Ligand code: SAM
């Protein structure tokens with residue numbers, strides 16, 4: 001395939017496929033911003049002059065899907081040899097992956113990692129002279145001169161730190177995202193102010209472990225301090241944050257939450273497992289008892305708080321007894337919601353080397369039991385809200401019924417109600433009439 005061709009001016013359009021977490025979605029916004037600065041506009045995959053995949057590798061299923069998709073993109077290259085195909089992000093950052101892509105998918109023009117996505121414009125220019133494969137081994141400095149963000153809608157994610165220092169034994173993230181690096185608070189605040197000026201009402205601040213925010217800054221700044229500062233941004237209505245690591249969660253954060261009226265009463269506190277044996281094997285850095293104690297303290301300080309979690313089913317060596325401990329923890333904590341994952345073996349992580357991998361059938365059966373239990377608890381929580389009046393930030397029309405409006409409570413629950421388009425971005429009071437597992441239905445209440 002000839003590689004020597006100009007990037008046609010008529011092809012100044014792009015399409016980006018994104019896999020994975022909010023962090024990746026945020027990276028995609030930056031990639032799109034770079035392309036827009038170069039004069040590209042968004043388009044469909046069929047027409048785009050630049051086609052990018054921003055990848056994830058937290059679970060093997062994501063990786064399989066992405067490689068399948070990369071294979072599919074070949075048809076665009078065959079139909080339009082001038083199209084630029086690029087792949088970047090977490091999956092590519094794994095050892096040996098860029099080499100594999102280069103060999104097995106030779107029609108790919110650009111391969112980049114998680115640490116050098118800001119170099120996309122140069123790579124696009126350069127790839128007309130041949131394939132560009134650049135994956136940095138280490139993270140480098142935090143890059144602040146990213147394209148000015150364009151807000152879409154009333155909610156936005158703001159990354160406050162990159163990387164992770166925790167090395168949970170199952171997790172690939174620290175291997176592909178590098179060590180923790182915090183953004184300076186003034187840069188975070190500037191970004192929030194710019195989003196608010198464009199109509200954003202709610203920001204979710206993002207990090208793999210927001211509780212260790214600022215430990216690498218000089219002078220040090222705590223996450224609690226950052227929340228207080230962001231709370232001062234005029235025009236902003238709500239602040240959320242994710243993810244908190246239980247081993248670093250402290251009462252100072254609860255105090256900051258109580259003092260900061262914009263910070264919503266919702267904490268996502270991934271427990272991953274309910275058995276001490278498994279928690280130790282996962283290298284999570286806390287015991288079941290310590291976790292339960294913290295939940296008690298949180299609930300004492302904020303009785304109305306909504307709690308959610310992440311759980312992994314079928315970690316190597318998980319016995320029926322260990323799994324029963326997880327079910328028991330769920331019954332005791334009674335989360336509002338939980339994200340449940342089947343353990344996925346990630347090469348390069350210590351857990352992948354453990355001999356006693358749980359068979360797929362057992363994993364799936366446990367997963368179903370966990371889901372059933374959590375669904376029952378979620379529904380019970382929602383039913384308990386019937387008759388209450390909730391503050392709802394209106395997001396737009398309901399996806400399932402365009403006649404109705406939808407928004408979220410401070411506890412992050414979806415509410416559907418009869419309202420008006422002009423209310424988007426406003427907070428309204430809604431009386432809850434009906435509860436389902438994932439949604440609340442209500443009627444607007446008068447002040
Ligand atoms: N940093 C966050 C934390 O520690 O809670 C979460 C980041 S991770 C991208 C999101 C979730 O994916 C984790 O909480 C965990 O439940 C799940 N996860 C990570 N590695 C996994 C693996 N190898 N198999 C299954 N689930 C995994």
Ligand code: SF4
Pocket residue numbers: 164165166167168171172173174208209245
């Ligand atoms: Fe992965 Fe653990 Fe870091 Fe979360 S804290 S990103 S699960 S290593």
